Amino acid sequence: MSPSLAPELAGRVTRPSGPLVIDIAGVTKLYKMGEEIIHALRGVSVQIHRNEYLAIMGPSGSGKSTLMNMLGCLDTPTAGRYEFNGKNVATMVDDELADIRNREIGFVFQTFNLLPRSTALANVELPLIYAGYSPSERRERAIHTLENVGLGSRLHHKPNELSGGQRQRVAIARALVNKPSIILADEPTGNLDSKTGVEIMALFEQLYAQGNTLIVVTHEEDIARHARRIVRLRDGLIESDGPVG
Amino acid sequence: MTRLVYELTESFRIAFAQIRANKLRSVLTALGVIIGIVAVTLMGTAIGGIDKGFTNSLAMLGDDVLYVEKWPWGGVEDWWNYANRxxxxxxxxxxxxxxxxxxxxxxxxxxxxxxxxxxxxxxxxxxxxxxxxxxxxxxxxxxxxxxxxxxxxxxxxxxxxxxxxxxxxxxxxxxxxxxxxxxxxxxxxxxxxxxxxxxxxxxxxxxxxxxxxxxxxxxxxxxxxxxxxxxxxxxxxxxxxxxxxxxxxxxxxxxxxxxxxxxxxxxxxFNVNEQGAFKAQLDPIKQGIALAGLFITGLSLFVGAIGIMNITFVSVKERTKEIGTRKALGARRRTILLQFLIEAVSICLIGGVAGLALTYGLVLAVGAAFPAMPVEFSISLVFVSMAVSIITGIVSGFAPAYGASRLDPVVALRYE
Structure with a gap:
């Protein structure tokens, strides 16, 4: 048992046997909004292991987004410890964080965030360019990944030629293509109708079964219940952290 | 190193896709550079022509001939000291x-x-x-x-x-x-x-x-x-x-x-005059013409550069969310910086090439219409104007591109 975990929560956390990927302990985050100081996170500790399927829930203003930005290495904590695969992320500079994001984290956004003028294939290749893969390797891996999410026949379509569900599949392929340690999805079904949302969650289930580590940030209970573990936030603190059941 | 090459290739691809997607805007912006480059290169040809005219004229005097005369060339202030010679x-x-x-x-x-x-x-x-x-x-x-x-x-x-x-x-x-x-x-x-x-x-x-x-x-x-x-x-x-x-x-x-x-x-x-002394008198005039001419025409290029800077700022603003996405996917600061710099330089280069072509046409036309007019189009002018275009792009694109590269990914992703 990690001494950094809040004692009252420690017993309820499920611990898969996989190695530790994310180790956050006592993390706080302060924002200055004009004169006012906002405590977005007031001391959060979470451990996430390989091949976990985790949902982060909480109402708006709970610190959910801040925690997600922190987990995604888009932001660094004001205080506290954050280790990603044993590396101290809290003190990293911009470009080091960019490399971690490139290699270790796959982002899936609510609004898909695809490059509008690039084909599905070019969108999926983008992280591989930043990783320094050769054009032929990029192409091969991107095609393989798009086939894996069921878009093998849509390689050369641009986002405006694809349906919402297909766009999100392209985004998921883009998140997967660099074989990251975690997939971080922010309201992945928020811009989709419920039927397409179910399809996307089925795809997540498939990815989880293939051994990926998934973190889904959502405010929808239905979506969160697809995960195996739910972390609930309120007022910048962890309210509960336990298995779905 | 290979990563940088891939990033550069990607940046050029994006830049040209961007220019193609915003044709009118790019053309109007490039127009500023075109006018600037035409003005500067035309001035360059004129200066080259004047220079050639001077050289030709001086050669007529002969560089191995001295002229013994009552008066010195170029005039004197104390004329009374010469009048009674x-x-x-x-x-x-x-x-x-x-x-x-x-x-x-x-x-x-x-x-x-x-x-x-x-x-x-x-x-x-x-x-x-x-x-x-x-x-x-x-x-x-x-x-x-x-x-x-x-x-x-x-x-x-x-x-x-x-x-x-x-x-x-x-x-x-x-x-x-x-x-x-x-x-x-x-x-x-x-x-x-x-x-x-x-x-x-x-x-x-x-x-x-x-x-x-x-x-x-x-x-x-x-x-x-x-x-x-x-x-x-x-x-x-x-x-x-x-x-x-x-x-x-x-x-x-x-x-x-x-x-x-x-x-x-x-x-x-008596006075012994020579073309060298004449040249010494003419050179400052020539340099004055060149300096003033290049300064004035340089101003039009400066206006073109402001246009480039403005359009790059707009481009960064429009694509803030894209910058956030790219950063989330692992783009480093230099990647974003280069992307926007290359975009600015590309527009400048397009303007530069178009401007140069226009200048070439004008020089031919002027040469055909007024054979006496000393205009001179040279290869060095091509290189100089290309270099000027690239430098203009870098200088005017740097501030917006640097700003883009420093954007906080969290803020950029949230931008609508």
Whole structure:
């Protein structure tokens, strides 16, 4: 048992046997909004292991987004410890964080965030360019990944030629293509109708079964219940952290 | 390193996709650069042309000829110190030649007297006014750089005998005879008949001030007979080694003082002029024109650069969310910086190439319409304008691109 975990929560956390990927302990985050100081996170500790399927829930203003930005290495904590695969992320500079994001984290956004003028294939290749893969390797891996999410026949379509569900599949392929340690999805079904949302969650289930580590940030209970573990936030603190059941 | 190459390739791809997607906007922005590049390169061709004109004109004077005259070239402020100098006499040239002969290892080769006045030349019914008539000796042939397109210069016998023969400048021969050969024809020089024995090939005008082709050359003795030499002459002295102009000039001053029998300590009562001194006077003027011209045209390029900067700021603002996405996917600061810099440079380069093409067309058109206009299009101009385009792109694109590269990914992703 990690001494950094809040004692009252420690017993309820499920611990898969996989190695530790994310180790956050006592993390706080302060924002200055004009004169006012906002405590977005007031001391959060979470451990996430390989091949976990985790949902982060909480109402708006709970610190959910801040925690997600922190987990995604888009932001660094004001205080506290954050280790990603044993590396101290809290003190990293911009470009080091960019490399971690490139290699270790796959982002899936609510609004898909695809490059509008690039084909599905070019969108999926983008992280591989930043990783320094050769054009032929990029192409091969991107095609393989798009086939894996069921878009093998849509390689050369641009986002405006694809349906919402297909766009999100392209985004998921883009998140997967660099074989990251975690997939971080922010309201992945928020811009989709419920039927397409179910399809996307089925795809997540498939990815989880293939051994990926998934973190889904959502405010929808239905979506969160697809995960195996739910972390609930309120007022910048962890309210509960336990298995779905 | 390979990663950088891939990123650069991607940046160029994105830049051209972006330019294609915003055609009108890109064209309008590039227009500013086009105008700037056209203005600067046209100025460059004009400066190159002026420079070439200067060089050509100075070459007409000859870089191995010194001019002994009453007045210095380029004018003086204390004119009263010069006005009372005795005029240069054609006889001074003969004396000078004797001094040169007596001097061992002289740097001076020969002194040639030249008297001149403006005359009209009449051939049949056709008349050419304002022709500069030069009276000189047969040694004149050793000075001039131009060739004869027809005929020859008068010989020693004709010169000494003051025969009524003349050599015409190209324009004087061309106009009244209209393509016919003027050789052996008779022309009236200020009412006196002269036989044409030669035509000098075309030389052009000196700084556009007076034409070397608008001349008639006659023997000095004939000049003395029909016109007056009292107004004085000019002595042109050819030197043996054009790399030792300064020494030759010193020797000539000494020789001329002997001819004039000037006492030691007395100031020279003549001037030795040379094209080098002329060049020294012209160079600052030339540089002034170049500097002022480039500054003024540079302003238009500056306006173009502001356009580029503005459009890059707009582009960054429009694509803030894309920047956030790229950063989330692992783009480093330099990746984003390069992407927008390359976009700005690409627009500038397109503008630069278009501007250069336009300049080339204009130079051809001007050259065809006004052959006398000194315009010069050169390869170095191509390289310079490409370099200027790239630098403009980098300078004007840097501030917005740097701002983009420093964006906080969290803020950029949230931007709508």
């Amino acid at each position: 005795p005029p240069i006499r054609p006889e001074d040239a003969e004396k000078l030649n004797r001094v040169i002969e007596q001097t061992p290892n002289s740097l001076l080769e020969v002194a040639v007297p030249v008297s001149s006045r403006g005359n009209s030349v009449k051939a049949g019914e056709n008349k050419v006014s304002g022709v500069q008539t030069l009276g000189t000796t047969a040694d004149y042939g050793r000075l001039i750089t131009a060739d004869f397109s027809e005929g020859r210069l008068f010989n020693e016998t004709e010169a000494v005998g003051g025969r009524p023969v003349c050599v015409l400048g190209f324009d004087v021969a061309e106009a009244p005879f209209q393509g016919r050969s003027p050789l052996d024809e008779t022309v009236m020089l200020a009412g006196h008949p002269f036989t044409v024995i030669g035509v000098v090939s075309k030389q052009g005008s000196f700084l556009g001030l007076f034409s070397f082709d608008n001349q008639a050359i006659i023997p000095l003795e004939a000049f003395r007979k029909y016109f007056s030499v009292r107004r004085g002459a000019q002595i042109r002295v050819k030197i043996t080694d054009k790399n030792r102009v300064a020494e030759a000039r010193e020797e000539l001053i000494g020789a001329m003082r002997r001819v004039r029998a000037q006492l030691p300590g007395e100031r020279d009562n």
